[in-house]
Amino acid sequence: MVRPREFDEEQALDEAMQLFWEKGYEATSLSDLTSRMGIQRPSIYSAYGDKKALFEAALRRYSNVHAAQVRGKLQHQSSAKEAFRAFFEDLVAEEYQASPNRGCFCINTMVELAPHDEKFEVLTREHQMYLSVLFQETIEQGIRSGELAANTNAKALAQTFVVALIGLTVMMKSRPDRRFVDHAVETILTLLS
Amino acid sequence: MVRPREFDEEQALDEAMQLFWEKGYEATSLSDLTSRMGIQRPSIYSAYGDKKALFEAALRRYSNVHAAQVRGKLQHQSSAKEAFRAFFEDLVAEEYQASPNRGCFCINTMVELAPHDEKFEVLTREHQMYLSVLFQETIEQGIRSGELAANTNAKALAQTFVVALIGLTVMMKSRPDRRFVDHAVETILTLLS
């Protein structure tokens, strides 16, 4: 390396992530990216590759950060029921005060790119699978502690919570009445009792 | 009217709907549309307006057709439990044999356009609300017939089924193991018992 980069690669990638997250792949132009990232076009291509590669790097970054956040939120609570209640209630509260409603970058990508690009089909699937494992571990912890019934099907329940997470996140993009979503969360949580 | 249209407006709109459904708004170009619809560019603009207006017309058409399909499927069964079981199992079966996985046009639009365009936020929200009413009526029918417990919260349950519908539809875009989805459907259906 003879001349060091004048920009922070991670920081610029983070800006790209925010932009792709908010607008999606197709609606985000190279001009959008250069102005938001604060670097020139050739710098993007030398540091990350083409637009698709930059998008992939941004998604991988999101996936890592998001997975760690979910893990942290679940572990923060001692009770499994309280963990899921806090998780879903936070999800709803955060999404309702966001504008525009970005939702989840990974879910957005599942809708926009996964059906036409196997790389993103795999990437997004693996993220869901990881979340499912996190949910399952939380449920199994609740079973061991006696909080949840011993015959609880942890795996099936975890998979259902992933479905609920996706459904809630996407649904809130149309900004339905808050009570609609709250009722759904309450009903979903009854699966734990 | 002095010279009749040489193309069938509804039929061409249907082709546009298929294309937007499969590729989304941004990824579908006017050239894609003209070749698929079999008409020239100015014909699109004179018959439907600009690209956004054509998209809106296609979405409205989808919404009507889809709502009627859902209504038909729910009414086809006599038992509420069987109605929802058939509904969700059909959803999964159809989606797993589709390639590419188009999902639901309305849900796709909720993700791509609703956060940035209030018109589509409203349009997609109203469609979800209508589905929720259909679900609720089916549940209430089950309560009246004695099939479901009298203290069943029909509204909350219907809203939860909408969340599940969205979650399942989007999740399947990443083509998870079929058992994953089947387990989730089975768990969701336990909410009826």
Added chain:
DNA sequence: TTAATTACGTACCAATCGGTATGTTATAAG
């Protein structure tokens, strides 16, 4: 201090984007 290497900024590329002006053709009314 020189040479090699790489980042940077500018300016550019062909291709495609959404959208339209225009001339021609077909129809119905008079």
Added chain:
DNA sequence: CTTATAACATACCGATTGGTACGTAATTAA
């Protein structure tokens, strides 16, 4: 048969798209 009207196809518009060639500036190794 003429005339008004609107649909048709072609050909075009400026703007923007993703991507790159190239000359300059900066850094390290020799």
